Amino acid sequence: MREQNRALYELIGNGCDMIEHVMPVRLYNELGHSNHVKRSNSKCVSMLIDEEGLLKDNEANLIGSYLYGVDQHGQRIVGNVLFVTDVYEGDGISFTGIEPETFEKLHEQLKNMAVAMKATVQSMKGAKA
Template identity: 50%
Template sequence: MKIIKITTDNEVSVHELPEGNYSEQNEVLADLIGPKCRLCEHVMPNRLYKELGGPNKVGNIKGNCVSMLIDEDGLHHDLDVNYVGSFLYETDKHGNPIVGDILIVGEVWTGDGIDFCGMSEQQFNLLYPKLEELTKKVREM
């Protein structure tokens, strides 16, 4: 299943959800966010749902809900602002920027809680073109 990475340079790339146990997956996800990232922060940015149409209700179908992962300590790592992530997070309303690269991932409710997963094909096909368009607009600014 696919996840989407958006860099601080406004580049969009598609990756497969890493295989392995929970710890191994989290390590790969953190590495995708950036070499300094050791702890991923789970963010549910309003504009991902309100403007791009991503679903935010976690269910038992893999990837039907989406969210954003960022570097928990990004502000301490002196990372560049991620303008797409900041837009999705509504930084213009509250002033707290998203820094570093971001991942858009799927979620699923399991018997043990919420796990990250790849996006369903339907969600990927909905969000990927909109995120590409958004990053293009940001590059043109």
């Protein structure tokens, strides 16, 4: 487990040494991904984030924050987000890579969100000028 955690810390980056497992409602309600964890063939997608991200000098993650519902409760996601599949194994949940079909769908959705957010931020900057 420690080796897996170390690998996850490195994938999240930005000096991560403590992981928080997040199941953001918009990932399921708006993007249509599964939040049902299974023992096999699980397609349950979740996010892993740096538990102490707010204490570090990292930028807010706009997409992660939106999926997490920052506009509803004010809690933003800071730093990188790692999307994983949740699978029941033994006595708990393990995190694995996302199967190709789900990955392609999520990747396209995140790219579209990034383009839309970038355009929104740019237009807001232009409106202030």
